[in-house]
Structures are given as C-alpha cells and as structure tokens.
Amino acid sequence: DAKTTQPPSMDCAEGRAANLPCNHSTISGNEYVYWYRQIHSQGPQYIIHGLKNNETNEMASLIITEDRKSSTLILPHATLRDTAVYYCIVRATDSWGKLQFGAGTQVVVTP
Amino acid sequence: NAGVTQTPKFQVLKTGQSMTLQCAQDMNHEYMSWYRQDPGMGLRLIHYSVGAGITDQGEVPNGYNVSRSTTEDFPLRLLSAAPSQTSVYFCASTDRGDTQYFGPGTRLTVL
Numbered sequence: 001d002a003k004t005t006q007p008p009s010m011d012c013a014e015g016r017a018a019n020l021p022c023n024h025s026t027i028s029g030n031e032y033v034y035w036y037r038q039i040h041s042q043g044p045q046y047i048i049h050g051l052k053n054n055e056t057n058e059m060a061s062l063i064i065t066e067d068r069k070s071s072t073l074i075l076p077h078a079t080l081r082d083t084a085v086y087y088c089i090v091r092a093t094d095s096w097g098k099l100q101f102g103a104g105t106q107v108v109v110t111p
Numbered sequence: 112n113a114g115v116t117q118t119p120k121f122q123v124l125k126t127g128q129s130m131t132l133q134c135a136q137d138m139n140h141e142y143m144s145w146y147r148q149d150p151g152m153g154l155r156l157i158h159y160s161v162g163a164g165i166t167d168q169g170e171v172p173n174g175y176n177v178s179r180s181t182t183e184d185f186p187l188r189l190l191s192a193a194p195s196q197t198s199v200y201f202c203a204s205t206d207r208g209d210t211q212y213f214g215p216g217t218r219l220t221v222l
Contacts, residue, residue, distance in 0.1 A: 034209075043115075043201050043213030044154065087153060096205055097142030097161065098169065101153030 009106040018075040022088030037084040115214035132187040134202030143185040147198040
C-alpha cells in the first residue's frame with residue numbers, strides 16, 4: 001500500500017492558489033516527500049520535493065509540518081494547464097528509481 | 112536530448128503472444144524503471160535496474176522479464192500476454208538526483 005493519503009479530487013478557480021494536502025503519518029527520518037503530476041495520461045512530471053524544510057521553485061511551494069506527518073503542495077496561481085492528477089510520494093534516500101504511487105488527487109482548474 | 116523514448120506508442124496483442132516494449136534514454140542515467148498504470152489508478156513498479164547488468168523486481172513483476180545490457184536501453188518483455196496485462200506502460204530513468212524522468216508511455220491492449 002502507498003505510504004501517503006490524498007483526497008481523490010478537488011476543484012480550483014483559475015488564478016487562485018491551489019492547496020493540495022497529503023498525509024504521510026508513517027514517514028521515516030530518511031524519507032523525502034516528493035510531488036509529481038500527470039497531465040492527461042502523459043508520463044508523470046516532477047514538481048518539487050523536500051525533507052523537512054519548506055521548499056519553493058518556479059512551479060510550486062511545498063510546506064511540510066514540523067512533525068513531518070503531513071504536507072501541502074501549493075500552486076500559487078493555478079492555470080487551466082495545471083489540471084492534472086497530483087501524486088504525493090514518500091521516497092527513501094537510497095531508493096532511486098523506485099517510486100510508490102497512490103491514486104493521487106485529480107485537480108480540475110476551472111475558468 | 113530526446114530524454115526517455117518508448118516504442119511502440121500503441122500495441123494490440125492476442126492472448127498468448129509475446130512482445131518487447133522498448134525504452135531508451137540518452138541522459139546516461141544509472142537507474143531505469145518500468146511501471147504500469149491501470150485505469151483510474153496510480154503507477155505500479157514492475158522491474159527496475161540500478162545499472163547495466165543489474166535488474167530487480169518491483170511490486171508487480173509476474174509475466175514480465177527485463178534485461179539491461181547497456182546503460183541506454185531497458186526493454187520489457189511480455190512472455191505470454193494475458194488480458195490482465197492490458198495497461199499503459201511507462202519507462203523512467205534517473206541518476207542519483209531528485210528527478211525521475213518518464214517516457215510518453217505505451218498503450219497495450221491484450222484481446
């Protein structure tokens with residue numbers, strides 16, 4: 001079973017921030033939180049990752065709680081092109097090439 | 112760079128037929144993986160490789176074989192296709208960095 005829990009779906013208005021929650025209550029000290037997204041059955045695309053500090057890049061921000069049991073991906077200004085399935089994944093430091101996907105959150109951005 | 116390429120894009124097989132799904136990457140990545148994605152579900156790891164000559168099983172390896180004779184190529188073989196293997200297959204590669212790069216997928220139907 002996947003190590004993360006996400007809501008199955010959420011809607012977001014174009015131009016507004018989208019806040020995607022993820023629970024990973026059994027995360028270990030050497031495990032990172034990764035976010036990928038999959039647009040319309042294309043191959044998944046990396047968004048961002050973090051260990052315990054908040055992270056930001058050109059695509060999104062990642063907020064990880066102090067106890068590391070949950071996190072939130074923030075898309076600051078959602079566009080129609082952000083409509084996708086978003087996957088929150090926990091990955092151990094040395095498990096390159098092995099990602100364990102759950103069902104993800106289907107995000108629909110509406111005009 | 113072409114990134115990760117997969118061929119064919121679509122394939123229809125009859126039960127019992129065999130075939131090979133091709134995957135190649137031109138980024139000199141050590142790690143390569145095969146995933147399958149069934150409708151409405153996340154990706155599941157079939158097999159992965161940590162370098163030329165080294166492969167290991169993932170979550171759902173039954174019915175599939177892999178080999179890694181070069182860094183660039185990682186073919187996936189279906190020995191005797193079954194309807195349960197109808198799925199979308201994604202190949203991915205990564206180095207010891209943070210991003211796993213996915214190919215565009217092969218859509219396989221087994222009748």
